[in-house]
Amino acid sequence: MTVLQTLVDAVALGLLYALVAMGIGLVFGVMRLVNFAHGELLTAGAYALLLTNDMPLAVGLAACFGAVVALALAMEVVYRPLRTTTPTTMLVTTFAVSFLLQAVALLAFGARGRNVGVLSELNRAVSIGDLRVRWVTLVSIGVGALLLTATALVLARTDVGLQMRAAAMDATTAQLLGVRASTVIRFAFLLAAVVAAAATVLLTVQRPLVTPSYGFQLVIPALVGVVVGGLDRLVSATLGGFAIGFATAVLGDVLPADGRVFLDTALFLLVILVLLVRPGGLFGRTRAAWERV
Amino acid sequence: MRRLAELSGLVAPVLLLALVGVVGTFTSRSVQFQFRFALVMAAIVIALYVFVGSSGVVSFGHVSFVAVGGFAAGLTTVPEALKLSLSPDLFPVIASAEVGNAASLAIAAAVGGVFALIVGVPLMRLSGLSAGIATFAVLVITNNVLRNWEAIGPGARTLSLVPETTSFLQATVGVIAVAALAFLYQRSRWGRVLRASSDDPAAAQGAGVDIYRQRLLAFALSGALAGFAGGLLVHLLGSITTQQVYLDLAFLTLAMLVIGGFRSLWGAVVGALLVSGINSLLLTAERGLDLGIGEVTVPTGTRLVTLGAVMALILLFRPTGVTGGRELTLR
Amino acid sequence: MPDAMLQIRDLELRYAGVPAVRGLTLEVGRGEVVGLVGPNGAGKSSTLLAIMGMVPPYRGEILLEGRPLAGRKTEAIVRSGVALVPERRHIFPELTVEENLRLGLVGRRSRDGASDDLDRVAALFPVVRDARHRAAGVLSGGQQQQLAIARALVARPDLLLLDEPSLGLAPAVVDGVFEALAEVRAGGVTILLVEQRAQFAVGFADRTHVLANGELRLTLSPADAGDSERITAAYFGA
Ligand SMILES: Nc1ncnc2c1ncn2[C@@H]1O[C@H](COP(=O)(O)OP(=O)(O)OP(=O)(O)O)[C@@H](O)[C@H]1O
Ligand SMILES: [Mg+2]
Numbered sequence: 001m002t003v004l005q006t007l008v009d010a011v012a013l014g015l016l017y018a019l020v021a022m023g024i025g026l027v028f029g030v031m032r033l034v035n036f037a038h039g040e041l042l043t044a045g046a047y048a049l050l051l052t053n054d055m056p057l058a059v060g061l062a063a064c065f066g067a068v069v070a071l072a073l074a075m076e077v078v079y080r081p082l083r084t085t086t087p088t089t090m091l092v093t094t095f096a097v098s099f100l101l102q103a104v105a106l107l108a109f110g111a112r113g114r115n116v117g118v119l120s121e122l123n124r125a126v127s128i129g130d131l132r133v134r135w136v137t138l139v140s141i142g143v144g145a146l147l148l149t150a151t152a153l154v155l156a157r158t159d160v161g162l163q164m165r166a167a168a169m170d171a172t173t174a175q176l177l178g179v180r181a182s183t184v185i186r187f188a189f190l191l192a193a194v195v196a197a198a199a200t201v202l203l204t205v206q207r208p209l210v211t212p213s214y215g216f217q218l219v220i221p222a223l224v225g226v227v228v229g230g231l232d233r234l235v236s237a238t239l240g241g242f243a244i245g246f247a248t249a250v251l252g253d254v255l256p257a258d259g260r261v262f263l264d265t266a267l268f269l270l271v272i273l274v275l276l277v278r279p280g281g282l283f284g285r286t287r288a289a290w291e292r293v
Numbered sequence: 294m295r296r297l298a299e300l301s302g303l304v305a306p307v308l309l310l311a312l313v314g315v316v317g318t319f320t321s322r323s324v325q326f327q328f329r330f331a332l333v334m335a336a337i338v339i340a341l342y343v344f345v346g347s348s349g350v351v352s353f354g355h356v357s358f359v360a361v362g363g364f365a366a367g368l369t370t371v372p373e374a375l376k377l378s379l380s381p382d383l384f385p386v387i388a389s390a391e392v393g394n395a396a397s398l399a400i401a402a403a404v405g406g407v408f409a410l411i412v413g414v415p416l417m418r419l420s421g422l423s424a425g426i427a428t429f430a431v432l433v434i435t436n437n438v439l440r441n442w443e444a445i446g447p448g449a450r451t452l453s454l455v456p457e458t459t460s461f462l463q464a465t466v467g468v469i470a471v472a473a474l475a476f477l478y479q480r481s482r483w484g485r486v487l488r489a490s491s492d493d494p495a496a497a498q499g500a501g502v503d504i505y506r507q508r509l510l511a512f513a514l515s516g517a518l519a520g521f522a523g524g525l526l527v528h529l530l531g532s533i534t535t536q537q538v539y540l541d542l543a544f545l546t547l548a549m550l551v552i553g554g555f556r557s558l559w560g561a562v563v564g565a566l567l568v569s570g571i572n573s574l575l576l577t578a579e580r581g582l583d584l585g586i587g588e589v590t591v592p593t594g595t596r597l598v599t600l601g602a603v604m605a606l607i608l609l610f611r612p613t614g615v616t617g618g619r620e621l622t623l624r
Numbered sequence: 625m626p627d628a629m630l631q632i633r634d635l636e637l638r639y640a641g642v643p644a645v646r647g648l649t650l651e652v653g654r655g656e657v658v659g660l661v662g663p664n665g666a667g668k669s670s671t672l673l674a675i676m677g678m679v680p681p682y683r684g685e686i687l688l689e690g691r692p693l694a695g696r697k698t699e700a701i702v703r704s705g706v707a708l709v710p711e712r713r714h715i716f717p718e719l720t721v722e723e724n725l726r727l728g729l730v731g732r733r734s735r736d737g738a739s740d741d742l743d744r745v746a747a748l749f750p751v752v753r754d755a756r757h758r759a760a761g762v763l764s765g766g767q768q769q770q771l772a773i774a775r776a777l778v779a780r781p782d783l784l785l786l787d788e789p790s791l792g793l794a795p796a797v798v799d800g801v802f803e804a805l806a807e808v809r810a811g812g813v814t815i816l817l818v819e820q821r822a823q824f825a826v827g828f829a830d831r832t833h834v835l836a837n838g839e840l841r842l843t844l845s846p847a848d849a850g851d852s853e854r855i856t857a858a859y860f861g862a
Contacts, residue, residue: 034422078605078609081609081610081612082609082612084612085612086612087351087421087422088345088349088351088551088555089551089608089612089613091351091422091425092351092547092548092551092608093551093605093608093609093612095544095547095548096548096601096604096605096608097601097605099544099548099597099600099601099604099605100598100601100602100604100605101601102597102601103594103597103598103600103601104598104601106594106597107592107594107595107597107598159726159730162719162723162726162727163727163730165719166716166719166727169716169718169719170714170716172678172714173710173714173716174727175678175698175699176676176678176698176702176708176710176714177702177727177728177730177731177775177779178698178699178702178703178730178731178779179699179727179730180699181699223426224426224429224430227422227423227426228426231422261437261440261441262437262438262441264433264434264436264437265433265434265437265438268430268431268433268434268437269430269434271426271427271430272415272416272427272430272431275419275423275426275427275430276415276418276419276427279418279419279420279423
């Protein structure tokens, strides 16, 4: 049964990474911007949960979603001047914003990790046949799948979703039809924020220790997943996120104990291999346009 | 006259670096360290510039060349007994190697260059963001291996008691040498071809330029310079850990380059010195800044916030960098 | 002409300092059909993109119903009643035909009567109804052109800009497209029609200007449609 055990854990972690990856992909689609500071949305949500530790759950959740959405909308405003610059400058700027936000968190909360207690009862295990899984794993799988589906529906069914897809495929033509860049970009940040906030809640249950680099540590592998999957399409970016989470969990289980410290090496060698074989991404169809900087 | 005008692209950066070196010697001891540190940072940023500036491809990976260079120079200048006490499993060649300061810098450059060459052979086939992420992967792997493989270094422990030979003279001469090599490369046929091809890849391919080979050359050269700069760094600090040459430094040096203007040598130098300068100023302010009207102390931690904010603001409102990516020349 | 829909005065456009259009002055009256023809690189598409606010004028001005467009964003220009059928159609191949049409609705000033307009374009171009749920990319070239025009029409424009609707289409298919355009014109829509194959434009438009090397050379009337020598001379002569 250990195989199944590993698979369940891997799917849960994969879905969490997929949520983060999707947030990055949503913004990239409409703005061609890779937002390194996406991780700080998670960090903000986690600190919001921390500050409301002693309050009712509803207050905590509201604070978390509120903080994440507010920060995302602020980022959208800050990033406006970037719409006309080179990819290199964009990348380094979002990195600088991430650095700044981590420094602010350090100043406000200190370097020491602090424990978020929200929903910690979800860490109890449940037995299904021979399988013992924690509730949070099951909830992560359920909520993750739900959020991915909901986002897909929003993109498929609503007018603004259609405009987002159009802008991601061909920004110039969308603009010529009257699609407002600022509207779709703001909406992309909003969607990404809602998804990030939900991911934060699930994440803090599993990893309750919050530090200033909490989200950053997660966004790096997610971002790698996005590129490995294929940045040019939301589906491939999200799948890439899932794949990296899944691979991390599986590698962590199958690597021999003394080899486990080299997990990152194994993972990133895999990343390089994928990039070499399929530069447009594992799930992308062709060499993507953003290939050329 | 034309030659002179062309050379003037080197004169301005060299003069500025020399000025920092000379002015620094007249400051207090703790400030002196900041000045030398700024010069070493400039060396790292110029090394990075050699690749990024001419290829237009972002590299997060250069700090891994700084890391291997730093560890190589460190490990070849501390006594065998000390090395074995840190890490008993060290390969005998590494454990027994002991050379002088100059030779250790040469080794650092060689190790950095060879490592970059090996890594570059597969990686330089990539471009754009996938190249950026691949170099990032190199950074993570290098750090992970250095941290955990105790046959090649001290692992997660601090390598200390490295001779502190990066004096003002060594820092200044070292960084000027790096700048001169960067300049020579950018004036060379290869440097110009690569730059032209990054401006217009289609045209370059049409003209029969082998972009891959040109990129690989630039990558290896900039890897060697980064390794050398890593040597300067370890001889400045007197010690080194794997975490010092990881994400933070990678980001900081990349930010310095873009803030200065990543398309010119002048931009690389100005960016490195400007950000280092701001950082030192803030560091001093955290310790207490005497403004003549009594001491002003800012709370600990404000330095990073201010530094981050300043960098973000410059990038947002001067996206081509403070120099606009131009060389400072007579013309 | 008191009731001018579009006025272009002394327009100069540049790309990276190189002029693409020079001293262009032309007027399109309400309800008129004006043609703009010229060889490759004459500056036709650039002129249309300038009207849409995508290429900023280096000199000169563009007025819509007497009001200057300078400084207005594309999204605002679209909403004041201008629609472009871009060169090479630029439909969204991965979206369905229906979704492509829905994107046309974005530029409307109001959603009132949208479904009537959708019905009307469906009557004009049956393919947009018949292939509603198919990916637009699988349509034939002629069908894609029809979709692109339909997409522009559902925005209910007062001024329709067409960039080479005949591009890549067989002559018989082009005839079909122009028959549909005749109905659009009958509906009172003002049209500025860019064509490289002059014979299609000259016979259709009330007036046709010949643009070459960024400058206006000559104006032709429908009577000149058969006079291929004059057209050719204007294309390549001084
Ligand atoms: N985005 C651009 N950047 C630089 N130059 C451009 C750009 N677009 C057009 N040009 C140049 O401007 C000139 C006019 O181009 P334009 O596309 O307007 O011509 P056209 O009349 O539409 O030609 P065609 O019949 O081939 O479509 C050409 O010399 C072209 O090379
Ligand atoms: Mg054209």
